[in-house]
Amino acid sequence: MNTVLGIVRLSSQSSLFCPLSLNGSLGLKPGSPVALSYLHYEPSLDYQTSAILATALDTLTIPYRLQTSDMTISNLTETLNFSGRKVAEASVAMPFSMAEDQSLPEALYNQQPSTAWCPLSSGGNRRDAGCFAQSVVLRGISKQQQVSNASPGTEPKSVLHMCETGQEVLARYLHTVFPRTLSSLLLLQGPCKILAPYPQFFAPFLNKYGFLSEKPLYGPAKVESIPVLAAFQSSAGLYRTLGDFYRELHGTDLRRWESFFSAGVEMEDFREALDELRTLSLCYKKSSLDENSDDDDDTD
Numbered sequence: 575m576n577t578v579l580g581i582v583r584l585s586s587q588s589s590l591f592c593p594l595s596l597n598g599s600l601g602l603k604p605g606s607p608v609a610l611s612y613l614h615y616e617p618s619l620d621y622q623t624s625a626i627l628a629t630a631l632d633t634l635t636i637p638y639r640l641q642t643s644d645m646t647i648s649n650l651t652e653t654l655n656f657s658g659r660k661v662a663e664a665s666v667a668m669p670f671s672m673a674e675d676q677s678l679p680e681a682l683y684n685q686q687p688s689t690a691w692c693p694l695s696s697g698g699n700r701r702d703a704g705c706f707a708q709s710v711v712l713r714g715i716s717k718q719q720q721v722s723n724a725s726p727g728t729e730p731k732s733v734l735h736m737c738e739t740g741q742e743v744l745a746r747y748l749h750t751v752f753p754r755t756l757s758s759l760l761l762l763q764g765p766c767k768i769l770a771p772y773p774q775f776f777a778p779f780l781n782k783y784g785f786l787s788e789k790p791l792y793g794p795a796k797v798e799s800i801p802v803l804a805a806f807q808s809s810a811g812l813y814r815t816l817g818d819f820y821r822e823l824h825g826t827d828l829r830r831w832e833s834f835f836s837a838g839v840e841m842e843d844f845r846e847a848l849d850e851l852r853t854l855s856l857c858y859k860k861s862s863l864d865e866n867s868d869d870d871d872d873t874d
Contacts, residue, residue, distance in 0.1 A: 714801030
C-alpha cells in the first residue's frame with residue numbers, strides 16, 4: 575500500500591526515481607530473492623543485501639560523478655524520463671561473468687542473445703520486454719581485455735571480435751540485444767575494490783580479481799576487486815510490472831486494510847493514487863496490442 579503511494583508521489587515530484595531491491599516482486603506477496611550466479615548471499619541479512627545494492631548504485635552513478643565526464647545527473651534523467659516515464663529499473667551483473675584469460679568480445683558473445691545482467695527493481699525478470707533508453711556502465715576491464723586477443727589472420731568469430739575499441743564492443747553488443755534502444759555507455763578499466771568490512775560471499779571459483787578461474791582453486795580466494803556491469807533502464811517491462819501491481823490492488827477489498835486507512839490515509843485518495851499508477855504504467859506501453867491486453871484484464 576505504501577509502495578503505491580511512494581511510486582505515485584515520487585513520480586510526480588521528481589525527475590526520475592529507481593526502486594532498488596533484491597525482492598523479486600512489488601506486489602502484496604513477496605517474490606523470490608534475486609539470484610546472482612556468483613554471489614552466495616543471505617537475503618535476510620541487511621549487511622549483505624545492502625552491500626550488493628550499494629555496489630550497483632556506486633556503479634550506476636559513475637557517469638555523472640567522474641570529474642572527466644561531461645554527463646550531469648540532469649543529462650541522465652532526461653535520457654530516461656521522456657514521455658512521462660519517471661520510473662527506471664536497475665540491473666546488475668556482479669561480478670560480470672568473464673574468465674581471467676578471456677576478452678570482452680568473447681565474454682559478451684557467449685552471453686548472446688540474452689542480457690548479461692539481473693534486475694534489481696522488483697519488476698521480475700522480463701528480459702524479452704525491451705526498453706526505450708538505457709545508461710550502461712561496465713567497470714573493471716583492462717585495456718588488454720577490451721578487444722579480441724585472437725591471433726592475426728584468424729577469422730573473426732563475430733562482429734564483436736572485429737571491433738577496435740572496448741567502447742565499440744560494448745556498443746555493438748547493446749545494439750544487438752536492444753536494437754531499437756537509445757543507449758549511453760561507459761567502459762572503465764578500474765574495478766570495484768572489495769575492502770573490509772565488505773562481505774566475502776563470492777563463489778569459490780572466482781580469483782582475487784573477481785574473474786572466473788580456469789584452474790581449480792585450492793580453497794576460496796579472498797576477492798580484492800570485481801568487474802561490474804550495471805544499467806539504468808527505461809524498461810518496457812514496467813508496463814506489465816506497474817499494471818500487474820495496479821490490478822492486484824484494484825481487485826482487493828480495501829476495507830480489509832482498516833488499520834492502514836485509520837493511520838490517516840483517505841480511501842478515496844488511495845483509489846486516486848491507484849488510478850495514477852495505472853496511468854503511469856501506460857507510459858511504458860509499446861503497442862496497441864499491449865493496451866488491448868490490459869483492457870481485457872481489467873474486464874475479467
